Amino acid sequence: MLAKFRALRAEHAAVSAAGQDPFGVAFDAVLSATEAMLGGRRILLLGTNNYLGLTFDQDCIDSAVAATEAQGTGTTGSRIANGTYGGHAALERRLARFLRRRSAMVFTTGYQANLGALSALAGRGDHLLLDADSHASIYDGARLGGAQVTRFRHNDPDDLRRRLRLLASQPGEKLIVAEGIYSMLGDTAPLREMAAVKREAGAWLLVDEAHSLGVLGEQGRGLAEAEGVEEDVDFVVGTFSKSLGAIGGFCASDLDGFDALRLSARAYMFTASLPPSIVASVFQAIEVMEENPQLRDRLRRNGQQLHAGLAVAGFALGAMPSPIVSLPMPDRETAVMFWNALLAEGVYTNLALGPATPGGKPLLRMSVSAALTPAQIDTAIAAIARVGRTLGLLHSALAAAE
Amino acid sequence: MLDEQAALREITEALEESGKLTGPVTMETSILHDLSFDSVGAIDFIMLLETRLDTIIPMDRMAEIETIGDLVRVLTSETAAS
Secondary structure (H helix, E strand, O other), X not given: OOHHHHHHHHHHHHHHHOOOOOXXXXXXXXXXXXXXXXXXXXXXXXXXXXXXXXXXXXXHHHHHHHHHHHHOOOOOOOHHHHOOOHHHHHHHHHHHHHHOOOEEEEEOOHHHHHXXXXXXXXXXXXXXXXXXXXOHHHHHHHHHHEOEEEEEOOOXXXXXXXXXXXXXXXXXXXXEEEEOEOOOOOOEOOHHHXXXXXXXXXXXXXXXXXXXXXXXXXXXXXXXXXXXXXXXXXXXXXXXXXXXXXXXXXXXXXXXXXXXXXXXXXXXXXXXXXXXXXXXXXXXXHHHHXXXXXXXXXXXXXXXXXXXXXXXXXXXXXXXXXXXXXXXXXXXXXXXXXXXXXXXXXXXXXXXXXXXXXXXXXXXXXXXXXXXXXXXXXXXXXXXXXXXXXXXXXXXXXXXXX | OOOHHHHHHHHHHHHHHOOOOOOOOOOOOEOOOOOOOOHXXXXXXXXXXXXXXXXXXXXXXXXXXXXXXXXXXXXXXXXXXX
């Protein structure tokens, strides 16, 4: 039964042989939004997606504790079979108000939000147009629904237009899917151009703001807000597990009849709903996010500091400054060595390998948090530069700088 | 719609353009094993071919593509939109 995983196991063993298992890091304790203990040592966290640093926000913690004491530890069932708690409905109203949408629907994870929304919205006979670099949850949701799936080149509105033209004569609804910020490189979708293509083709548009909610836009509603195209976005998907510091996902819309998804999205219907503690902490995190726009400024400054520091150190960086900063690695072996050496220096980052990365190329992925101090970021930059120098990745730029 | 010979010719030319043509390509040539594509590279190559031929290969048909012959069959079938 498990023999088919022999090659995968061998590959994993090879990656782990160079030091720690990059996919099995088990912290002794997580101390704060920016530090953890690992093997008895204090580690700086530079790969958490904890963008606003709210995992240890005292008001969020207090709300979660109070909800647990008042309502218990779990809901033990799904919304449709076992009932909705007052908190679920209140969170959906609160979220809709924040997003300025008529309706919002909460899922138990962000993965399930895409799985449920995409599979319910685009069924057999419909068409899904997915960016080639879409997250696995988007691909999986597409497969579950049975729509015909067409990939367009990453962030290429012209390729999207061409494909919609080829599909123009085919019946069925056409739903375009893009992400606010792509998680591997931190690049954003050209949403204004894509919205124009969507209008021309009479298609629908869904934007997954998982990494951009609380990060982009003056109010933190994401890339669609930042680009001024919210009216063109028919469905917004997102997660509570990044900027809101908990777990869960959502889909929101202004369309009439959106509630039909509650009776058709399998990933909503056939899974237990979020526990009271999470519902309460997310509700509170939305309040904190709204009341503290300076968190977004700090996050932006931290991303710029890391990006600029690494560029000055001589690293070639792909995307523009964003909370996600990724270093392209020349090969898998160097990537694994880099990741291990950084951990030995006390800095935790993410090792990203193909096929999960654009072009299947290995990346050392980092994400900053608003909770990081400038001093912590400087410490990280110095460590990354030391490792880069040791591994011979900085020779030309450094030689020029020194 | 393309015939098989034309499809094979286009595939060969696209392989040459992307520097993957190392020898003669036949209907039996395996895309992953003989042309040294990994899974990501193979999908990128198929996208390049879609652009070149101004067509779409639906994702659900990609699973059946192992050899150049499979790719030719998909390109010449009616489900490829053009």
